[in-house]
Amino acid sequence: MDNHSQSHLKGLENESIHIIREVAAEFENPVMLYSIGKDSAVMLHLALKAFYPSKPPFPLLHVDTTWKFKEMILFRDQTVKKHGLDLIVHRNEEGVKNNINPFDHGSSNYTHEMKTEALKDALTKYGFDAAFGGARRDEEKSRAKERVFSFRSSTHGWDPKNQRPELWSLYNGRTGKGESIRAFPLSNWTELDIWQYILSEGIDIVPLYFSKERPVVERDGTLLMLDDDRFPLREGEKVEQKQVRFRTLGCYPLTGAVESSADTLEGIVSEMLVARTSERSGRLIDHDSSGSMEKKKREGYF
Amino acid sequence: MNEIAPVAEAFDLSQYISSQENKSFLRFLTCGSVDDGKSTLIGRLLYDTKLIFEDQLAALEKDSRKHGTVSDDIDLALLVDGLEAEREQGITIDVAYRFFSTDKRKFIVADTPGHEQYTRNMATGASTADLAILLVDARNGLLTQTRRHAFIASLLGVRNVVLAINKIDLVDFDQTRFEEIKAEFETFSSGFDFDSCEVIPLSARFGDNVTNRSEKLSWFKGPTLLEHLEQIDIGSKHHSSEFRFPVQWVNRPNLDFRGFSGTVRGGAINVGDEIVVAQSGKTSHIDKIVTMDGDLISAKDGQSVTLTLKDEIDISRGDVIAPVHSRPDVSDQFAAHLIWMSEDAMLPGRPYLLKCGTRTVGASVTEIKHKIDVNTFDHHAAKQLELNEIAFCNLALSERIAFDPYEANKDTGSFILIDRMTNETVAAGLIWFGLRRATNVHLQALDVDKASRSALKNQKPVVLWFTGLSGSGKSTVANAVERKLHGLGRHTYILDGDNVRHGLNKDLGFTDVDRVENIRRVAETSKLFVDAGMITLVSFISPFKAERRLARELMDAGEFYEIFVDTPLADCESRDPKGLYAKARRGEISNFTGVDSAYEAPENPEIHLKTTAKTAEALADEIVERLLTDGFLGQNKP
Numbered sequence: 001m002d003n004h005s006q007s008h009l010k011g012l013e014n015e016s017i018h019i020i021r022e023v024a025a026e027f028e029n030p031v032m033l034y035s036i037g038k039d040s041a042v043m044l045h046l047a048l049k050a051f052y053p054s055k056p057p058f059p060l061l062h063v064d065t066t067w068k069f070k071e072m073i074l075f076r077d078q079t080v081k082k083h084g085l086d087l088i089v090h091r092n093e094e095g096v097k098n099n100i101n102p103f104d105h106g107s108s109n110y111t112h113e114m115k116t117e118a119l120k121d122a123l124t125k126y127g128f129d130a131a132f133g134g135a136r137r138d139e140e141k142s143r144a145k146e147r148v149f150s151f152r153s154s155t156h157g158w159d160p161k162n163q164r165p166e167l168w169s170l171y172n173g174r175t176g177k178g179e180s181i182r183a184f185p186l187s188n189w190t191e192l193d194i195w196q197y198i199l200s201e202g203i204d205i206v207p208l209y210f211s212k213e214r215p216v217v218e219r220d221g222t223l224l225m226l227d228d229d230r231f232p233l234r235e236g237e238k239v240e241q242k243q244v245r246f247r248t249l250g251c252y253p254l255t256g257a258v259e260s261s262a263d264t265l266e267g268i269v270s271e272m273l274v275a276r277t278s279e280r281s282g283r284l285i286d287h288d289s290s291g292s293m294e295k296k297k298r299e300g301y302f
Numbered sequence: 303m304n305e306i307a308p309v310a311e312a313f314d315l316s317q318y319i320s321s322q323e324n325k326s327f328l329r330f331l332t333c334g335s336v337d338d339g340k341s342t343l344i345g346r347l348l349y350d351t352k353l354i355f356e357d358q359l360a361a362l363e364k365d366s367r368k369h370g371t372v373s374d375d376i377d378l379a380l381l382v383d384g385l386e387a388e389r390e391q392g393i394t395i396d397v398a399y400r401f402f403s404t405d406k407r408k409f410i411v412a413d414t415p416g417h418e419q420y421t422r423n424m425a426t427g428a429s430t431a432d433l434a435i436l437l438v439d440a441r442n443g444l445l446t447q448t449r450r451h452a453f454i455a456s457l458l459g460v461r462n463v464v465l466a467i468n469k470i471d472l473v474d475f476d477q478t479r480f481e482e483i484k485a486e487f488e489t490f491s492s493g494f495d496f497d498s499c500e501v502i503p504l505s506a507r508f509g510d511n512v513t514n515r516s517e518k519l520s521w522f523k524g525p526t527l528l529e530h531l532e533q534i535d536i537g538s539k540h541h542s543s544e545f546r547f548p549v550q551w552v553n554r555p556n557l558d559f560r561g562f563s564g565t566v567r568g569g570a571i572n573v574g575d576e577i578v579v580a581q582s583g584k585t586s587h588i589d590k591i592v593t594m595d596g597d598l599i600s601a602k603d604g605q606s607v608t609l610t611l612k613d614e615i616d617i618s619r620g621d622v623i624a625p626v627h628s629r630p631d632v633s634d635q636f637a638a639h640l641i642w643m644s645e646d647a648m649l650p651g652r653p654y655l656l657k658c659g660t661r662t663v664g665a666s667v668t669e670i671k672h673k674i675d676v677n678t679f680d681h682h683a684a685k686q687l688e689l690n691e692i693a694f695c696n697l698a699l700s701e702r703i704a705f706d707p708y709e710a711n712k713d714t715g716s717f718i719l720i721d722r723m724t725n726e727t728v729a730a731g732l733i734w735f736g737l738r739r740a741t742n743v744h745l746q747a748l749d750v751d752k753a754s755r756s757a758l759k760n761q762k763p764v765v766l767w768f769t770g771l772s773g774s775g776k777s778t779v780a781n782a783v784e785r786k787l788h789g790l791g792r793h794t795y796i797l798d799g800d801n802v803r804h805g806l807n808k809d810l811g812f813t814d815v816d817r818v819e820n821i822r823r824v825a826e827t828s829k830l831f832v833d834a835g836m837i838t839l840v841s842f843i844s845p846f847k848a849e850r851r852l853a854r855e856l857m858d859a860g861e862f863y864e865i866f867v868d869t870p871l872a873d874c875e876s877r878d879p880k881g882l883y884a885k886a887r888r889g890e891i892s893n894f895t896g897v898d899s900a901y902e903a904p905e906n907p908e909i910h911l912k913t914t915a916k917t918a919e920a921l922a923d924e925i926v927e928r929l930l931t932d933g934f935l936g937q938n939k940p
Contacts, residue, residue: 008327008408017606018565022552025619025660051563052594052608054555137399142397163396164727165422166645167429168716169565170657174725184794190401 009197016043016185017050019148020132023183024050024057026173027130030183033124034060034087036072036207037249039134041079042194043186045203047132048083059086061122061131065114065122066096067251069227075206090122102253103232111254116301120156123180130173130181137188142294148187154178156300192272199265211245211263222256325403328531331412331427334437335447339468343437343506344413345378346401347528350513351402378507383664396420397427400717406532418817421450421690422643425730428455429716432536433462435527440473440503444490450676456494457639457692457732459712462536463491464500466527475518493679498534517891543603545569546630546706546714547623548659553608561608562617567713568706570602571609571625579615580622580630580704586613618660618689622704623713628707630714633700635737637671638708641692644721644728648687651818653852654728656699658717664700664855665719671695685815696737700855708732715832723847756835759793760936763832765857766925768841769850769904770867771896772882773874775913775921776938779867780841782922787837790926792935797824799842812893818849825853832861837934845901865925866907871896875912 047056047111080087149171244257412427434455510516513528546567553561590599592608656665660910672681673693708715719729768776810816831838875883886894
C-alpha cells in the first residue's frame, strides 16, 4: 500500500479491508468473532465496507460467558438487527450448569472454561476454518509477535516459535483438515487509531465507554461495577455511586472501571492523550504473570 | 460539565486530531547481528517518545530483575521481546511490530531477529519496510549477519538505510573507530541501489544520539536517529506507477449488480477509462468505482474499492485488471530471486503452490541459475537450496498469470511458494522478468487424438504406477499384469526403473535432486504413452509423495492408478534379489531407500497390494479384474 499519499487512518482502513476480503475469498467457512467492544465495532464497520453493496459473507460469533454487562448484550442485539447480520451465540452450557463463575473459581480458571474452552467448542462445532479477531499488536507483547493470518493446529493451539513467514500483503491461508487460521485485520492499529476512527466515521459503541454515574465497589485497587445482583460483596465493601467509564469491555466482574468525566468521544480521546496506564491493565486476567497472554494464546484464547 | 476535559482542552483536541490526520507515516525495521542491541534501541525509542505507560514501566522493572541482562538498570529490550522463550534466553526469535509517534510522524517498527536461523523472519520485516536501520556493535564492526541483512534489505527493495553504530559508549565515543566502520560500510554498500545511506553513532542503552543529542558525541555533526527518521523523504513505493488491480472477490449481491472488489496496486484509474483483463485480453470501460461512502470518480494506489464495468465480461478472483495501453506481463514462466525459508531443501522439479497477488497456481523451479553468497555476493552453481539461501531461478507455472518485475511493482512482482503437503510458506520470490520461450512454443493441434487412438485399441489408456521399496515385487507384479493384458489383446508398455536408468536417465544419480528429475522424466514419458492410447505400467520405487503427486497431476482425471506394492522392509531385505540391501548396509551404496533414504508410503493409493499373503499371479489378477470393472478394457469381455 502506498502509505505516503493517503492519510494514516485511510491507509489502515484499506489494509484491513484487503485482509477481510482475502479471508472471505480463501476460506470455505469463516466467522467473525464479535466481542461487542470498540475493536469489534471497528472490525464490523470495516467488514461492512469491504463487501458493500453485499453483506459480509460470514456470520458473527459471540462467546457468551453469561457474565457480560447487560448493556453489551442489548447493544449486540441492536447492532445485528440494524445491519441484518447472522449472529451465533455460543455458551459453555456445561459450565453454566456447574455455575462456573469468576468469584468462586478465580479469574484464570473461569476465563479458561467460559471463554477459551467455549470458543474452541464453538469453532469445532461449526467447523469454522477461519475466525476473525479484533486483536491489535500494540495491546500486549505476545500479540506484537502475531501474524495477520495466524495458524492454529487442529486443537486450536498456537506455536509462536514456528510461525509462517508473512511477506508483503501475501497471506497464506492454506490449512489441513481440522486446522484453522485466526485472522487479525486490526493488527497494525493502535488504541488511539481505533478511537480516532470511531470519531471520524461516527461508529456506534456501547454506552459503557462513556462516563456516567454507576454503582461500583473498590476491590484490590480496582473499581468493579455491580451490573446485577450476582456480585457477592466481601466484608467491609461498600457500594458507591461514582462517575466512571470503561476503557475495555468484558465480563463485568473482571473489568475495571476508571473514574472519569469523559461523556463524549472527544472527551475520551483527550483523556487518552494524557493517560498514563495501558488499556489492558483494566483486564484482570492479564496480571497473573508477564507471559500469561502468550500462555492463554497457546491454549487457544484469542 | 466535566472536570478533566474543559473547553480549552477540547479546542486543542480538534486541532490535535487534524494534525494527526496530516501526519506522515514511516514503516522501518531494525536488523543486524545478535546482541547488537536492536530490541534495546526500540525500547529506547518507545521510552524516550513517552510511549511507555506507567503500568508497563512497573511490569518492566519487575521483569528486569527476573530476566534482565543489564545488571541494575531497567532492561529496555524486555519491552519488545514478548515471547517467554525470548525473555528467558535474552534473544529475539520472531518479528515484533511496535508503534510510536512523534509530533511529525507515526512509525511502525519491525524488530527482527539477528540469529542466522531466523533470517527468514528478517525478510518478513523487510518486505513491508520503507527504511532499514542496520545496527552494528562499535566494538565488532560489520559482521556476516550485517552484510546478509544489508543484502536482503536491498534485494527486497528497501531503498533507505541507516547504519547505526551502537554501543559507542563502549569504545569511549571514539571518532576514529566511527570513521573506520563508516568507511568499511561505504565501500561495502556502494554496490547496492540505496537512495539514502546515513551513518549515525549512538548508544541505545544510555540514549546518546537516539532522540537526544549527546555532548559526548559533540564531534558528530549529523542528525540524531529520531531526527533522521522524522525528516527522511521516502518517496513512492512503486518505481513505475501503472494501474494494477488484482481482483480479490466478485461482488454479486443481486442480479443487477456485478462488481469486482480489490485493492489498487499502483497507479490510478478513472471512471470511463478503458481497461483490459490481463490474462484473457478482454477489454471494457470502468463504469463505477463503488465504496460504502459513495461512488468515486477515481481511485489510486492503496485504495480498497469495488469496480463495475460497462460490459459483461468474464472475470474471477486472481484476474488482474490493467489499462489497455500498459499491460502487465502474462506468462507461465519467469526468472526470479528466491529466498528459501524452509528446513526442507528446495528441489528443482518438485511441485509447489505459488501465490502472486490474489492468484494461486501450481509451480516448480525448473532451473537454479545460480546461488548467491551473501558475504561475497559471488554466484555459485547449485542443485538445491537450503534454509535461508538465496538464488536466481527459472520457474514454470501450471497456468499463465499476470505479473510485473518486482522493481516496477512490489505488489504484482512478488510471490510466495507454499508446500503442498505441509501448507507451510517455504519461499519468498521476487520476479525479475518473464520468460518468452513458453509463449512462443504453441501446441500443435493434431487431427488424431488420444480418444481416437485408444478407441482403435478397444481400451482406455491409464498409467498403472507401481510404487514400493526395492525388492518389494513391483517389477514381478507389473510383468505379470502386462503378460495377462497382452494375452487379452490389449496394448501395453512397461517403463521399468532400472531399465530407464540405462537409457533416458543414465545421466542421473541417486541424490534427492536427481530422484525428482528421474520421476519427472518418467512421468512425462508415460504421459506421451497415455496420449498414444496405451495402458502404461510404471515400476519405480518413487519414494516421495510430492513426485508421485506430480505424476498424477500430469495426467487427466481417472488416468492415474497409484498401486502401492506393500512389502515390509524386513521381507524386501531378506529377498534382496539384486544384493543391493547388503551393499547398502555395508555402506557401499548411499541414499538407498529404506536404509538411509526415506520412503513415504502412499496414503490413498487406488490399489493397495499386501504381498506377504499372495502370489504375484494372484496380485496381477486382482489388478486386471479392477481394470475390467473400471471400464479400461473396452466392451467385449475376455
